[in-house]
Each structure stands twice: as structure tokens, then as C-alpha cells.
Amino acid sequence: MNNQRSLLFNVDWVVILIYLALCTIGWFNIHAAVFDPLHPSIIDMGTNYGKQFLFIITALILGFVILFLDGKFFSTFSPVFYGATLLLLILVLVIGRNVGGNQAWIPIGSFRLQPSEFAKFSTCLLLAHYISSSNLKFDDMKMIGTCILILLIPMALIMLQPDTGSALTFTSLVFVLYREGLSGYILIIGAVLIALFILSLLFNKFILVGALVGITALILLLSRKSRRSVTSIIIVTAACIAFIFCVNFAYQNILQTHQRNRIDVILGKINDPRGQGYNLNQSKIAIGSGGLWGKGYLQGTQTKYDFVPEQSTDFIFCTVGEEWGFAGSLVVIGLYLTLLLLIINIAERQRSSFSRIYAYGVASIIFFHFFINIGMTIGLVPVIGIPLPFLSYGGSSLWSFTILLFILLKLDSNRMGII
Numbered sequence: 001m002n003n004q005r006s007l008l009f010n011v012d013w014v015v016i017l018i019y020l021a022l023c024t025i026g027w028f029n030i031h032a033a034v035f036d037p038l039h040p041s042i043i044d045m046g047t048n049y050g051k052q053f054l055f056i057i058t059a060l061i062l063g064f065v066i067l068f069l070d071g072k073f074f075s076t077f078s079p080v081f082y083g084a085t086l087l088l089l090i091l092v093l094v095i096g097r098n099v100g101g102n103q104a105w106i107p108i109g110s111f112r113l114q115p116s117e118f119a120k121f122s123t124c125l126l127l128a129h130y131i132s133s134s135n136l137k138f139d140d141m142k143m144i145g146t147c148i149l150i151l152l153i154p155m156a157l158i159m160l161q162p163d164t165g166s167a168l169t170f171t172s173l174v175f176v177l178y179r180e181g182l183s184g185y186i187l188i189i190g191a192v193l194i195a196l197f198i199l200s201l202l203f204n205k206f207i208l209v210g211a212l213v214g215i216t217a218l219i220l221l222l223s224r225k226s227r228r229s230v231t232s233i234i235i236v237t238a239a240c241i242a243f244i245f246c247v248n249f250a251y252q253n254i255l256q257t258h259q260r261n262r263i264d265v266i267l268g269k270i271n272d273p274r275g276q277g278y279n280l281n282q283s284k285i286a287i288g289s290g291g292l293w294g295k296g297y298l299q300g301t302q303t304k305y306d307f308v309p310e311q312s313t314d315f316i317f318c319t320v321g322e323e324w325g326f327a328g329s330l331v332v333i334g335l336y337l338t339l340l341l342l343i344i345n346i347a348e349r350q351r352s353s354f355s356r357i358y359a360y361g362v363a364s365i366i367f368f369h370f371f372i373n374i375g376m377t378i379g380l381v382p383v384i385g386i387p388l389p390f391l392s393y394g395g396s397s398l399w400s401f402t403i404l405l406f407i408l409l410k411l412d413s414n415r416m417g418i419i
Contacts, residue, residue, distance in 0.1 A: 010413040011067060012346065018339045019390065019405060023056050023398070025332060026391030029319040032298050033312040033393075048312055048393050055395040062399060063406035071414040074407055075132075075354050078125035082150075085122040088115035089157040096161070104161045114396035116166040119154040121404040124361030126150055127173060131180055132354040138181035147177055162256070165372075165384035172368035176360045196240060200247040201263065209241050263382045282308045283377045287321030287329070294325030312393040314385050317377045332391075336370045346412045355411040362408050366401070 031042050031049035044050040074081075088106070092115050096103040105112035127150050134143060151170045158167040178187055199208055216237040220230060251260060286302035289295070300322035302308055308318045321329050340363055347359030366389050373388040375381040387397040 010415070011409055012342065012412055015339065015342050015346075015405070015409060018335055018342070019402075022332075022335055022339075022390035023059070025320070025335075026316065026388075026393075027052050027056060028297070029316055029323070029391065030312045030393045032300065032323055033303055033316065033319045035298055051395070052393055052398075055398045058395075059398050059402040063402045063409075066403065066406040067410050067413070069410065071411050074125055074358075074411065075129055078122070078129040081122040082126040085115060085119040086153065086157065088113075089119060089154060091115070093157070093160055102161050102163045104158075104163050104166070111395060114394070116154075116158045116161070116163055117396040117400035118403070119158070120169060120365050120400060121407065123150060123154055123170060123173070124176075124358055124365065124404065125407070127176065127361060128354045128357035131177075131357050132352070138177065138183070144177075144182070163385075165386040168372075168384065169365060169368050169386065172364040173361055175364045176357060179360050180357060192240075193243060196243055197247050200244045201251065205244050205248050208244055212237055212240055212244075280376075280379055280383060283315055283318050284379055286318040287378060290322040290325040290329075292326050294321075294323045294328055297323055299323060310385075313387060314373065314383075314392065315377055316388050316392045317374050320391075321377075333374070336366075336389075340367055340370075343408065346408065350412070350415055352411070352415070355408075355415065358411060359408055362404055365404065 027042070027049065030052050034048050036047055039047045039050075042049055043053045045054065092104060092106050095106065097105045097107050097112060099105055099112075104116055105114050107113075127147065130146060130150065131143075134146075138144060151173055155167045155170045174182070174186070174190065178184065216233060219233065282302065286300070286308050289302060290300075295301070300319060302322050303311060303319050308315050311318055317329070317332070320332055324331075343359060343363040343366070347356050347363065350356040350359060369386055369389050372381055372384065373386055373392075376383045387394060389401045390398065
């Protein structure tokens with residue numbers, strides 16, 4: 001009894017209240033996005049909004065079961081969780097159901113399980129377990145290599161589905177490595193590579209290579225560098241040139257046509273509001289038409305007449321923007337930002353390195369989903385198809401984010417001890 005009272009006292013209830021608020025907002029907006037006058041009840045199990053209600057209830061049960069488990073359970077069994085999700089990711093490639101061009105779901109009766117969603121929390125757990133139990137530092141290549149391998153294995157399996165959006169989520173965990181001591185130069189290199197990637201798509205590769213060679217020659221002529229520095233500059237330039245050619249090859253031969261088209265729309269290389277740019281165009285119309293206060297619950301015309309595809313899943317924020325306006329959108333964004341700040345605060349107050357590392361993993365993944373999902377609905381990033389945490393329709397997504405968050409709450413409730 002005392003342990004239960006201690007648990008209830010130590011759990012961060014503000015985080016749980018924000019979680020409940022986001023789930024509730026998501027449920028009502030799913031109802032608005034796919035409302036069927038023949039099934040007006042919001043808990044009608046024959047509709048997606050009725051099913052989402054069931055997903056929320058089961059997610060809550062799952063979350064509170066996690067709170068009553070021993071906190072050391074998650075650290076001890078993190079390799080088991082990771083291995084199990086890898087097996088599921090392999091299994092989905094064999095028996096999975098192809099939906100929308102991705103073989104990402106395992107059919108279980110009328111329900112479809114998406115293993116890539118669960119791989120997110122298991123990867124966070126194993127990463128935290130390895131870093132916290134290793135005596136190596138982040139200037140050791142073995143340490144860096146093992147961490148990268150932990151991230152790359154699920155990414156590679158997810159790419160085989162192929163589900164580029166879910167695979168890219170794991171790249172956000174590089175911020176966890178940076179917080180734990182990875183050199184800031186790695187992040188600078190990442191930023192340079194992203195810039196080169198975009199420039200490679202905007203300009204002819206030979207023009208870009210010529211510009212790089214010219215800039216390098218100018219630097220070498222105007223500055224007095226040692227032979228070692230000159231060699232380093234030449235090597236970096238050669239690596240950048242090789243990267244440019246790799247980007248062009250991957251863009252033309254690895255990415256699927258619809259993925260290339262989505263990127264081209266964002267970069268302004270394609271202006272096709274009725275074709276490749278249709279989703280983005282309709283999304284921006286829906287959000288913009290909401291004005292300051294929105295059109296009102298169940299009153300969104302873009303929503304009601306199905307102008308925006310996937311509006312209850314990847315484009316759920318369009319419903320928020322159209323029916324609740326700028327004010328409602330600001331509330332939702334404010335809830336996410338508050339949640340992220342609370343998670344970072346939770347991370348910094350941990351006495352256990354495992355708990356701290358895991359907490360930063362949670363913050364990284366939620367931020368990536370939040371930023372990319374909302375960014376793609378307003379045209380800031382390409383449409384890559386990832387859900388908005390706790391709002392988008394789907395059992396796998398809601399359960400995985402619930403597990404991700406409630407494991408953190410459990411670890412935080414034990415913060416006065418060492419896990």
C-alpha cells in the first residue's frame with residue numbers, strides 16, 4: 001500500500017494530464033475528419049472514431065500497468081524488447097499486408113499491427129542500456145559505431161518495407177548521443193550534409209561540383225595553410241563531391257517516384273496543385289480557411305467533403321486548423337511544446353544515467369514526429385507520412401507512444417533511487 005501511495009505521489013501528473021488532453025483532442029478531431037451521419041455516436045465501434053476510443057482506453061490500461069511494474073524491468077529486458085521488435089520487423093516483410101505501397105502491417109484479425117512503431121521505444125531502451133552500462137566514452141570509435149549500429153538495424157529493416165518516414169524517425173536519436181558527449185562537430189557535419197543534399201536537388205551536380213572546387217581553390221590561394229591543413233581541406237572537398245554524386249544516384253535509383261515528386265513539390269521544382277502537389281495544396285487550404293477561431297466542430301467543408309487525403313491519420317492537423325482555427329492550432333502546439341519542456345526537465349532531474357538517456361530519446365522522437373507532421377501539413381517539409389503523436393488515428397501509433405511516455409513516467413517516479 002505504501003509503495004502504491006509513493007507511486008501516485010511521485011508520478012508527474014501534469015504530463016499525464018497533457019497526454020489525456022492530446023488523446024481527447026485527437027479523438028474529437030478524428031470524429032470530425034471521418035464523421036458519418038449514419039453513425040453519429042462518437043463511440044460507435046463500426047467507425048474509426050469508435051475504434052480510436054477503444055484504442056485510448058486500452059492505451060490507458062497499458063500505461064497504468066507500466067506504472068506498477070518494477071522500474072529495473074525496462075533496463076534489464078531492453079535487449080529482449082529490441083530483439084523482439086527486430087523479429088517483428090523481419091516477420092512483417094514475410095507475412096505483412098501491403099497498404100499504400102508499404103508492407104508495414106501484420107494482420108491480426110480485423111486489427112493491423114505496425115511493428116515499426118514499437119521499434120521506437122525498444123531502440124530508445126537499448127540505446128540507454130548500452131550507453132549507461134558502457135565504460136567507453138564518445139571519443140571511442142567502438143562506442144560510436146555500436147550506437148550507430150543500434151539505430152541502423154531497425155532503420156534498414158523499415159526501409160525494406162519501404163517506410164521512409166518511420167525510418168527517418170531514428171535519426172532524431174543523434175541528439176541523445178550529442179547530449180551524452182558526442183562531438184558537436186558531428187552535428188555540424190550533419191547540417192552540412194543536409195545543405196548539400198538540398199543543393200544537389202536544386203542545382204545541376206556538375207555546376208555544384210564546380211562551385212565547390214572553385215571555393216576550395218580560392219580558400220587555398222588566399223590563406224596560408226600548412227601542408228596538413230591543405231590535405232585536410234582537399235579530402236573534405238573530395239568527400240563533399242562524392243556525397244553529391246551519391247545523392248543524385250540515390251535520388252534517381254532508390255527513392256520511389258512519389259517520394260521524389262513530394263520533395264520536388266516542396267523545393268518548387270514541380271507546380272502541380274491537381275496532381276503531385278494535391279495533398280499539400282488541399283492541406284494548406286484547409287488550415288488557412290479556419291481563420292482565427294475556426295469554422296466550428298463538424299463544420300469544416302474541406303474535412304466534410306474529403307478534400308484532404310488521410311485526414312484522420314497523417315493530416316489530422318488539417319482538421320484542427322480548419323475547425324478550431326489559429327487559436328485551436330496554437331493550443332495544440334502549446335500542449336506539445338509544454339510536454340517536450342516537461343520531458344527535458346524530467347531528463348535533467350534523473351540520478352540514473354539510463355533514465356536520463358531514455359528521457360532524451362523520448363523527447364527526440366516526439367519532437368521529430370511533432371515537427372515533421374505539422375511541418376508537412378503547412379509545406380515546410382516533404383510529405384513523408386508519419387503520425388502526429390496521440391492525435392492521429394491508429395492503435396499501433398497510440399500504444400507505442402503511450403508505452404514510450406509511460407515508461408519514462410515510471411522511471412521518473414523512481415528518480416530518488418538508481419536504476
